[in-house]
Amino acid sequence: MTYHLAGDSTVAPMKPPESPMSGWGQFLEQRIGAPVRNLAFGGATTESFLASGTWAGLLDEVGAGDTVVIQFGHNDQKLPELDARGGYTDRLRRMVADVRDRAGLAVLCTSCERRWFNDSGGLIPTHGDYPNAVRDLAQELHAPLIDLAAFTAWLYEDLGAAESTTLLSHFAPGEAAAWPDGLADDTHFRAEGADRIAAFVARSLRAIERRDGDQPAKGSPIVS
Structure with missing residues (x-):
């Protein structure tokens, strides 16, 4: 079984000239212990991922039983035509359907939160309605969900404004x-x-797979 990643720069593999800046997809294979194809790229939106042919190239190698992890939103939110409850979720819905047509499992992710703190030490949400749109779409489609917006917001606040810089590209x-x-x-x-x-993400994927293995029907929603 192979994991296929579709997403933006927060998922994309490390570019050696930009090391140690990296997307989380760079480290998934060693964490999950299975092959990972990371096709995420910087600046990607749901639309550019489709229009560039990258999505078609990803699908070409998706086999029965494979998992496709999908995380967009950082760049979609900058374009009116990819609004949270319109173009953005329309394209995510298509991606889920495409994966299911190939007997794969599509896993939706909310965007990783940006590390923006207010003067009181609380994190400022920056993605508007996009995380909730993904959560609602996962429920609608009975697709598994990894809530990276919630996890990263908790992580940054738990570490605090100063220590959380050690996770981001502060050099x-x-x-x-x-x-x-x-x-x-x-x-x-x-x-x-x-x-x-x-x-x-690896822990969440293992939880999703265990849950799917216990149920006759795949694709039940899970929020990790």
Whole structure:
């Protein structure tokens, strides 16, 4: 069984010139102990993933029993035509149907939250209605759900404003060759953060598979 990943830069594999910035998909294979095809790319929306042919290329190698993990939203929310309850969920619905046509399991993910704190130390949600739209779609389609928005929001708040920077691409001057003057990026993970998210995704996928194995019908919703 192979895991196939569709998503944006928060999922995408590490680009060596940008190391140690990475998406969580880079570390999933070592966490899940099974082959992973990571086709996520920076700047991707549900529409660009389809229009570029990347989705078709992903589907070409999806076999019966494979799992396709789908996480978009960071870039969709910037485009009116991909509104949360319209173009965005229409395309996610198509992706789930395509995977099921190939006897695979489609797993929906909410977007990883951005690390934006208010003056009181609370995290500021930045994705509007998009996470709830994915949650509702998972219920509608009886598709498994991994709630990365909820998990990452909890993780950042639990660590606190200062310590949570160790998960994101905050680099001091001279620390990373790609950013000799330093960087403070509250969206993209550094390797340590990407690995932490991958560990949670792997645990969630194992829980989904155990639940599916106990039931006659696949695709029951689960929020991890």
